[in-house]
Amino acid sequence: MGIYTKRESLIQALLPFRKNKRIGFVPTMGALHSGHLSLVKTALEANDCVVVSIFVNPTQFDNTGDLDKYPRTLEVDVDLLNTLQGKVFVFAPEASVLYNDHVVAKTYRFGSIANEMEGKHRQGHFDGVGTVLNILFRIVQPDAAYFGEKDYQQLQIVKKLVQIEKLPVQIVGCPIVRENNGLAMSSRNKRLTKAQFEAAGLISKTLFEAKERFKKQSIDQINQWVSEQFNDSSVLSLEYFEIANAETLKTVERRRSGNKYRAFIAAFAGDVRLIDNIALN
């Protein structure tokens, strides 16, 4: 496995894979866990090689504390990737390599999907995500790129990004990988205390039960029930729970037949922000 920090050296290493071979791409911010590895495995099955980028992207953070505390574990990440069968290239650049010392996000017109949930609560987040992915896609030039449904809104944004930027890459969504207590795996989980980790099981438990309730209860009733669950928790505080149209991501108050819906949660355990979501129908 090769580890690359410069654009030119990665581009050079990928040359043999440009003709009649497929290049897969898994962008990450590192502190890898089984969720990331499942994306890499899926990518390895469908491609001749896979580029895994590891880069904590400053332009997608609206909170410098969160950026500073984001876990960085490159050596362990490389060891984990080494356990996989297949040709993996790790791309771990400095910010200056990607941004040429101009660490600023472009402004995208993603439309209303960017204004809901994460877009509302994390100012400029999706512009930052779009900016860094556009740069990375143009370096890696993958045939397909793999994203987790854990960040479902991001997945929709990336599909829009490749249309806007006219990038010839297939975007593949992959299922959420969970801890034993149901908590969606996340690099931020490394920052949880044992008690917070255990309490955070409530997030997915609530989503699973919301899915059951969706069969018989109104959205109002479910919203009410969810806030009660979080009011009872001394460890977690709910930032939002929303039932939204799975395509437009607009919050819905009443369901219509034929539409697909998902439930989305963001909650804090101390200063650690956790998100999760589930398909309701």
Ligand code: AMP
């Ligand atoms: P991150 O390093 O958090 O930016 O995540 C990199 C990629 O891994 C994104 O496409 C995430 O959606 C995906 N990912 C993160 N956690 C999980 C998980 N628990 N299950 C599946 N995919 C995940």
